Amino acid sequence: MILTPLHLCLILSSALFCIGLIGALTRSNAILVLLGIELMLNAANINFIAFWRYGPNPEAGTGVLFVVFAIGVAAAEAAVGLALVIAIYRHQRSIRLQDARLLKG
């Protein structure tokens, strides 16, 4: 089995993704959970760039465009997410994610 540079990039992105995921799953602080999710998003972006760079048709620049859009969306997501955290904090004086159970059926 040969490890190409593409393999390395993909391993990097999977590791980053899982770090984010584990953070989001284990931490109680809503801000850290959001940050974990940001890391997962970044890992996805790394994949786009890796496939663009080593793909058959790098001239097209599709991967780059995709990441540009993803970063734009991520910025919006971060802003709204953190505003939500602040709103929740104001509502119940806590940012522990376990305390926010308004959606309980």
Add this chain to the structure above:
Amino acid sequence: MSLPVQLLWLIPALPLLAAGLGALTPRSGRKLASGAAILAMAGSFLLSCGALMTALADPAAHLVHNFAWLDLGEGVLRLGWLLDPLTAFMCVMVTFVGLLIFIFSTGYLHEDPNFTRFFCFLSLFAAAMLGLLVANSLLLLFICWELVGLASYLLIGFWFHKPSAAAAAKKAFITTRIGDLGLLLGMLWLYDSTGSLLFYDGGQGVLEATALGGLVAQTTIGGLAVSTAIGLLIFCGAIGKSGQFPLHVWLPDAMEGPTPVSALIHAATMVAAGVFLIARVYPLMAVDQGLATTPLHALTVVATIGAITALMGAMIAVAQDDIKRVLAFSTVSQLGYMMLALGVGSWVAAIFHLLTHAFFKALLFLGSGSVIHAAHHEQDIRRLGGLRGPMRITFVTFALGMMALSGVPFLFSGFWSKEAILHAAQGWNVSHLPLYAGLAAVVLTAFYMTRLVAETFFGSARSDEARHAHENSPVMTVPLVILAVCAILLGFIGTPAFPWLQSRLMGQTEVHGHSLFEGGGLMVLSIVLVAIGIGSGWALYGRRPRTTTSALDPIEKISPGLFGALRARFGFDELYAATVGRLNTATAALADGLDRYVWDGAVRFLAALGEFAGFVNKEADEDVLNGGFDATNDKIRGTARLYSAAQTGGAHGYMRTVAIGFVLLVLIVMLGGGL
């Protein structure tokens, strides 16, 4: 030992490294942070000496090393390093003065809990300043220019828990930003007209004949040559950074920072960056000189602003009571001198004065810091006095600095550099007004410095703080002594008989001396003026020293109105508050009113419409439609209760479920060979 231009980046890189290290050091790592900063500065000093060797080997050459930085698609943005005698002399000065001030700071701040942060900021400043000096591109210079401003902001506000310090930091940052906007516009215009921002680039740079010829040939609004317009915009940046009239108001307030910061940034190096910038782009500023058609020469404006600042700063300094504010206005005035020299066409005299001024002004500031430290942060000269006895080293070095600044003849460096400027002003064929302003400032400078020394060191101690003052530890006095020696000796590299510095800066290898007393009339006149200044200062303040803290100042007795105006610094701060500040407030009030009444009203109207529609809807719903649905809903609710057991409301659970589902999906695909 010489340093090739390709490695010039090492000079700013070392302090940058130290800044990074300082940022990562915990608060207890005092020795580590200060040691790293001082070592890096010493290393930079040695490298700068190497660079000076390289530059002096061929002073006429502009050694450059350019490299591509950013690919813009069409064309590449390039940055680079530049090594010529101007850069090399400045680097040596900044690193040497900086090194001494770093050492002094270890003593001055040794009780401060944020010691490591201070050294981190200082190193950051040094890195940015050195980057500014070695830049071969207006863009790189601008980046470092802003970094220097940031470091200055951080350091003025170092004691940010003092509201005055926080306000002063903000004021300094915003005021200099006004000038920086001009610099930015000038830079963009320059790039638009020439397609490059490199200073020297083998014939293609903006300071070389081809580009300059193109710039001066075009005209813009009002018949101004494009080069003049760009030069004036760049000069705006220098006005802001170097505390020139009318943007000088931030510099005296910047004295809220710790005294070593005032010495390093607001006396010796950063404020001189404006002078350096104009000297660096001097070919651009001067190219319109021969042009008869233009209504305005860029350098005329520079000379005018410089003359106004030199005179005004010296006048205000006469009536200040805070030891550091006197020195701050003196700095404003001396920077005006340098601008004046640039404007009348002698940039080498400006750089000579910049170098000598850096040493003796750093000396004076550190001396005042030594006084302040010994007198438990008492800075008001009315409450000091009599420090001559207990603080002998500080007194002697401070007095030497004072004589250098006043221009006491022959022995002191300030004399020679000021003579060079006055000579240049005399030789200016446009007007002699700058010369007269300069001569008037000579008297005033000697006068206020005598007043400062007499009030601080002579007479009797007028407060408990002053009575209990004693000399500081060697870590603070040794830098003073070294700087004092430099303040004397440095003048001899540029006397009229042996203008070594000037000829190297001009790119000549041999030194053409003149008679030492060339233009003797002017020299005699200025010596007489210095004598008048010191003599009258001593007569008013030294012979009959102030005995109580509340006694009136001698000038106040003679002319209260004039003294009041001077003490209020001609009311520039109030003027700005009344004009710019009020305009800002009015605009904000207008925007607030628009928001509150116009837009909000519209929104409220829409909301009322929506509410009305909702009311109609509700009425229709409740009476007409509800009945039939109720029965169905009951059944659905039963089923939903079953499903909702899985909805715990905890986000962690949901995420975990998604993750496990994903794992299962991948396993099915991989092991089951697809679905």
Add this chain to the structure above:
Amino acid sequence: MTIPFLIIAFVTLVPAAVAMALRNLIHSSLLLIASWAGIAAFYFWAGAEFVAFAQVLVYVGAVSMIVLFAVLLTRHTRIDAGLAPDSIGRALAGLLAGGAVFGVLLGAVLSTPLRVGAKAAAQVPVKRLGLELMNHHTIALLAIGILLTVSLLGAVVLAATDSKGKGATP
């Protein structure tokens, strides 16, 4: 070729992992900035300079600031007491689930024979990128613009206080 990549991977992964484990939220946020900068370095290494700049601007510059503000606005004390996983069970479940995902991802990546394009890294100049955005992806660009505007307004509405102090206004 690989050495810079390994360095970049190191400065990306290690701060991220440490950030997810620290108790001090401020330190976590600062470490994440380092990690984001590492990702920007990766983009640079891969030849996507524009994306690297966007990453620096958006993440290192902007998102980090919002995060720090959110931390400062919501904390009681410097050390967040409720931060440690408060139930060991949940922490274990989280670690297991995350580890499982990493396992299958790694397995999938390693077992896939990937052919790397023989071409050298293609430069996509900023101008080309801009033209692409304005020609083929105009709709997406507009949609992103609207999304950003709406989310900005939404964030303001969510975080704004009611003048009566009853909490967030809907």
